Amino acid sequence: MRVPSVVGMLTGITISQIYVPDQDAALDFYVGKLGLEVVTDMAFGPMRFLTVAPAGRPDRQVLLEKPGPPSMSEETAAEVRQAISKGVAGGHLFLACDDAYRTHAELKEKGVEITEEPVDQPYGIDFGLRDPFGNHLRIAQLKQG
Amino acid sequence: MGRTSEDTNRWMLRARDAMDRAYAEPLDIPTLARIAHVSEAHFIRTFRAVFGETPHRYLQRRRVERAMSLLRSTDRSVTDICMAVGFTSLGTFSRVFRDVVGESPSAHRRRGPLPPAPSCFAMAWLRPSSFGEAPQA
Numbered sequence: 001m002r003v004p005s006v007v008g009m010l011t012g013i014t015i016s017q018i019y020v021p022d023q024d025a026a027l028d029f030y031v032g033k034l035g036l037e038v039v040t041d042m043a044f045g046p047m048r049f050l051t052v053a054p055a056g057r058p059d060r061q062v063l064l065e066k067p068g069p070p071s072m073s074e075e076t077a078a079e080v081r082q083a084i085s086k087g088v089a090g091g092h093l094f095l096a097c098d099d100a101y102r103t104h105a106e107l108k109e110k111g112v113e114i115t116e117e118p119v120d121q122p123y124g125i126d127f128g129l130r131d132p133f134g135n136h137l138r139i140a141q142l143k144q145g
Numbered sequence: 146m147g148r149t150s151e152d153t154n155r156w157m158l159r160a161r162d163a164m165d166r167a168y169a170e171p172l173d174i175p176t177l178a179r180i181a182h183v184s185e186a187h188f189i190r191t192f193r194a195v196f197g198e199t200p201h202r203y204l205q206r207r208r209v210e211r212a213m214s215l216l217r218s219t220d221r222s223v224t225d226i227c228m229a230v231g232f233t234s235l236g237t238f239s240r241v242f243r244d245v246v247g248e249s250p251s252a253h254r255r256r257g258p259l260p261p262a263p264s265c266f267a268m269a270w271l272r273p274s275s276f277g278e279a280p281q282a
Contacts (some may be wrong), residue, residue, distance in 0.1 A: 021151070051254075081151055082150065082151060083155065084151075085152075085154035085155045085158065086154045086158060086195060086196065087148075087158045087161075091217040113159070113162075115165065115166060116165070116166055117163040117166075130158070130162070133155070134154070134155055134158055
């Protein structure tokens with residue numbers, strides 16, 4: 001079934017969100033190991049609004065959200081943390097790089113948990129990894145066109 | 146045991162990732178328990194508590210999933226595919242495949258080739274943990 005689109009209303013995807021149980025540990029990984037940059041790190045009362053993006057691409061941010069009050073009860077946050085650690089919290093990130101083999105080697109050297117070695121796919125070369133909490137990432141060197 | 150249940154889940158996830166990665170190898174319980182940092186005695190029970198199925202069943206489903214893809218994207222023989230995904234007996238492969246998918250490998254192949262990218266692209270990236278299996282009895 002094809003749903004007709006309303007034309008011209010939205011112009012981009014600016015921020016996507018994943019759950020991380022520990023925002024400082026998330027910075028160690030996403031900035032210290034993957035090399036993303038912090039775009040926003042602000043305290044809004046009980047909430048720390050923390051986003052990262054690839055260097056020079058603040059138009060594509062990832063919100064690193066810690067599950068907990070006020071947006072959810074501590075009981076619900078515990079369930080979300082369980083889901084993250086089982087790899088089912090939905091925090092899939094798909095990232096692009098220029099040289100998959102080199103990026104893979106550098107991350108492996110830094111002790112990043114690689115789940116799948118680089119594979120030649122019809123769309124390019126990519127490999128799989130997890131963040132320290134259980135979120136799944138893939139990094140791809142995409143074919144042009 | 147200073148380990149939280151989240152730590153335990155995370156270690157079990159490492160063992161499950163190893164199955165996803167090395168499904169074609171003869172993975173045994175001692176190997177997987179070592180990856181998960183638990184004793185062999187605890188491994189099967191803990192894995193089942195975390196993921197809702199035994200490691201053996203998960204590995205079988207992973208192998209069947211790969212076989213489903215190979216059946217529809219290559220012209221390799223059923224026996225060849227059975228061995229390529231890690232089964233050592235064609236009889237076991239056929240029985241497990243039928244149990245998981247609800248039809249035989251050759252019937253599944255008759256569904257025809259899988260659509261080209263971008264569907265393959267999405268499938269390879271977002272490999273679902275459930276993939277059109279037969280309903281649970």
